[in-house]
Amino acid sequence: MPELPEVETICQGLKATLIGKKIKKVRFFRENLREPLPHELTKTLPSQTLIDIKRRAKYLLFYFEHSLLLCHLGMSGSFYIKSANEPLKKHDHVEFVFNENFYLRYNDPRRFGLIITANTPIDENPKLNKLGPEPLSPTFNSDFAFKQTRTKQTAIKSWLMNNHYVVGVGNIYAQESLFLAEIHPNRPAKTLTNSQCQALVNAVKKILKQAIAKGGTTLKDFSHTDGKPGYFKQALKVYGRTGLPCFSCNQRLEKTIIAGRSTCYCPSCQN
DNA sequence: CTCAGATCCTGTGCGC
C-alpha cells in the first residue's frame, strides 16, 4: 500500500494523537507477520510513554522510554486509531492500548508487514544500515544519481525503486517521476545524461512533496490514521492509465512490465 | 557484483 508519502502521512497522524501517551496494554492476535512478533513487548511496553515517532524510508520508528519499535507496512498494512474499544476488524493483528482510551491497531491482510524491536543507534540496525539517502534530502542530488548510475545496466525504473540508491520510491511514484522527467522507464540507468539525472531527481522531489501535501494516494484501502483518504490519486498522470490519452500529448499511454511490476508510460513524451 | 525472477499472503475484479 504505502510509499513514502503515505508512510509520512501516517507518521504525522500518529504523532499528533499519541505522543506523550502511556501504553496500558499490548495485544497480539497472530504469531508473526513477515517475521515473528516480539512477544516480550506485551510485558515490557505497558507503563512506557511514547516519546517520539520518526520515519526512515518506509519504516516507522516508535521511540518509547526504554524500547524502540521498527514497523513496516509492506503492501497492505495500515494503522488506525480509535478512541473507544470498538470490535476488531478482520486482519487486525496487533493492538496498542494507550491511556485516555486510545486504541492503536495494526491491520494487514497480506501480512508482508513487519513489527520488530530495535536497538539504538538505528544506523547500525540491519534493516536500515544499507538504505540509500532519503529522496527529499540534499544527499539525493544529480551528482549522486549520475555517479550511482554509471555502471548500472538495469532499467532506470528498477534503479529508482531499489532502496540501496534512494528510499521511499515505489511503483506509483517511480512511474509518475519518470513521466514528469520525460524519461522512458526501460532506459538502461547508465545511459542517462547528467541533465536527465538532474531532471529525474527534481521530478522525484517534486512528486513526493506534492503527494505529501495532499496526504498521499488512496487507491483502495490506504487511509490516514483517522480513516480519511489521501487526495493525490486525482493528480496521477500515468499510474493506472494504460490505454488512456497522455495528458501532455494525447497519445495512448502504453504498459510494460519492469522487474515484475506493471509500468505505464507515454511512448511519445518519454525517451 | 549485477540483475531478473520467484516468493511471502489475501482480496478483488475480470472473463468465461
Add this chain to the structure above:
DNA sequence: TGCGCACAGGATCTGA
C-alpha cells in the same frame, strides 16, 4: 452465481 486466473502500494532471497 460461481470458478479460475491475473494482479495489487514491498522487500528479500536465489541462482544465472
